[in-house]
Amino acid sequence: MSPSRFWNLLAKKIAGEATAEELHELESLLLANPDWAYQSEQIQQLWQSKSDTNQRESELAFEQHFQRMKEAGVNLPEPEISPANSQTNNSKRKKLFAFSIAAFVIFLITGFILLNTNKTSPVSSIEKNYSEISSPFGSKTKLVLPDSTVVWLNAGSKLTYNEHFGTTNRNTILVGEAFFDVKKSTIPFIIRANTIQIKVLGTAFNVKAYPEDKTTETSLIRGRVEVTMDKRPGEPIILKPNEKLIVANERTETKLNLPKKDPKVVISELTHIDDSTIAETSWVHNELIFQDETFREIAHKMERWYGVSIEFKDEEIANERLSGTFTTETIRDALNALEYSTKFHYSIKGNLVTITQ
């Protein structure tokens, strides 16, 4: 074997280009020629040695660039307040309270209903040409669409599709949250959700689009999805696995109250709780997970999860940030656990939960 082959393979290895077979071949070449080991080791170390990362020069260059843009008449706002920055700070913020409850409570099937399509009696509306499936508050629904796509509908959600679904189109409308495992087909599967449209061919992903929430989230587990915002037709974002796209819901009231404070669109990674649990899709497996969210945001989730209404009498408590996992606890168990990490009192009257100081 010529040494050229050895250096060729080593180059591929350190550049991350080598296949499993090539790595194997390199290994055996090295065993047969131990005198190459020293150089090979040195080169690998050299390759990893970091270059100068002094940024001062680049900072100065940016100032000059900024000046040039101004002169060219390009209006670039001063980079002071940054949505992207505040976003990263947010995620790094120390969690004030973290608690977690194991699934110590007996598996109470809190309204987890498994439905097959033939069991669902599609609510035929005004014109009999579309089907609507909804999952009431406090329960989840699993359904199989005519094209064999599997959908889990979270509590308080609704999925609509027309009579030609599966034959000429695969168009759906989602209000609320659903996890889709879309059957591969040449007909694109399209989901309309709040102000975005999601197009896929065959893949698994989660869409959270409750109209009352501040944002619409698309989380991709595998495959590929294309998301187009109503405001930006013809400019889709192609999501990669393990990515989450968060789009702010445009609402007139919030627009008036909070002018441009929060970013409109953010892309981030999915939240992995452990090797097998992803926060974004945990609800499918009967887990309610929240990470560093305000009590008010959590209350929204609990309202849907338990089918109750939650009212805050105190703003400070509503803005507390909490993390935790619920599995099959009752609403009382959940609230009792929350009481350990932050001080508040609650009362339950029928379906109404009131939170006070």
Next chain:
Amino acid sequence: MIDANLLRELIVSIAYNDDTAAYKKLFLLYHKRLLNFSITITHSKQSAEEVVSDVFMKLWSNRNLLPSIENFHLYIYIATKNFSINSVLKEKKRESFSLDEAAVDTQNMYCNPEELMITTEMQKRIQSAIKALPPKCQLIFKLIREDGLKYKEVAELLNLSLKTIENQMTIALKKISESIRFDLSRTMN
């Protein structure tokens, strides 16, 4: 190496939120790399600074389209190459650009001999071994190691075949290893 997730976050925020802070971050991430790459073509730091600034100006005015670019990392190198060649032609310094004239700055390529536990003498020898490589070979080596481009991407960027990239990388490693072997035999004496 540039973190792919960070890159995606920045691009989306620039495109959809007109986020100037993200734009600055992107500039800081790429400035030095693109500057060095542009110098290999323009042979002038001043021209290269202008090229990088022009590339970023273009980026801002076309920010809407950024998320639909499949491979942004490669795209920005191709843009820098095209702007650099235009700059060379505009200033009429040279008639055309050839890879054999690439002026690769290998000065800061290996800056930390202490970390590597090698003698400064050997460090010097490695440096001169790299410097002695043909310009095309140096450029390919640098783009793959410092700029984190894949073989395929370098091939596309420089209009070369994948085979050529492989061969040039083999030559680079062989030559560098020879300088190390030399050191070994000397320390043994």
